Amino acid sequence: MRPARALIDLAALRHNYRLARELTGAQALAVIKADAYGHGAVRCAQALQSEADGFAVAAIEEALSLRAAGITGPILLLEGFFEADELALIVEHDFWCVVHAPWQLEAIERAQLRKPLQVWLKLDSGMHRVGFFPEQYQDAYRRLQASGKVEKIVLMTHFSRADELENPRSEEQMAAFAQAREGLHAEVSLYNSPAILGWSPRFPALQKTDWVRSGLMLYGASPFETPHEHAARLQPVMTLESKIISLRELPAGEPIGYGARYVTDQPTRVGVVAMGYADGYPRHAPSGTPVAIDGQPSRLIGRVSMDMLTVDLTHLPQAGVGSRVELWGKQVLASDVAAAADTIPYQIFCNLRRAPLVYSGA
């Protein structure tokens, strides 16, 4: 069997979830959209089910497959419904529903519902993607209340530059939120992973949040580009690993792989790893991207191909066919691989495919 696989450490997932709660003292939604950022939403939800305050997904399809797998806790639909006829299912399955646009509000006013909805009313405090503008917000709140179709409203907004800890944009968004919600007595949901990790010491009382929405940090990757004391407490959940399947010694001046993107500058011992972009390893990762071979640091050389990639074993005489290769995990951080490939850990996790997921720590 091909040795490429992604090991998923569910004990680490629980550790990271607890950290989100501990840092904020708030209730935490475990964001498991996009198949839990590639980690497997059902297994992750099962691992967190006994302690999580709730889950969040992108769409009702994701929420329904969690219910079908026996997940009974609250599930928030982060973009609410896409078509008004989803409302019946939302009520039937007790999903919580973001309302981010006037057309959704109108659909709720028109709907005939068997039970009242739990709504998370989204403010556009400056991200300018979805959400009501500040001047519409109080009116939207009152219309939801007056509709008679809503039993609880949570106030929420989302930050566009939370990972840039020195950027004043987050404080501007906080201020816009505080002003827009003035006088509304309701629970509040503000922070994503960078805010949970980066702001709790920084904005202790500025804006109380009842709910946080932790995504990336659950999976143990840092959302920051530079080291951070709380991000250092995260435990990586996914280890993407494979093995060396072939070995060759090349003299100086020999090209490796497609397009001869790497040419040996000295006699080089090259290992071929069963891992490629069809598994989700980023094709744009350049020579020099970190890997670990039997626990020893090494680097990618040459272009990543669909099913294989090549690594430098010149300094690792013990390594050979069958040596274990960590592409990312507890030793090689996914955020470092992402940075080398000019992307973000969110994307490299979501891109994972073909390599089977193997769980431990349930």
Ligand SMILES: *Cc1c(COP(=O)(O)O)cnc(C)c1O
């Ligand atoms: C995806 C998402 C989150 C989680 O963000 P992370 O940075 O992964 O923690 C939080 N809130 C909303 C609205 C989202 O769409």
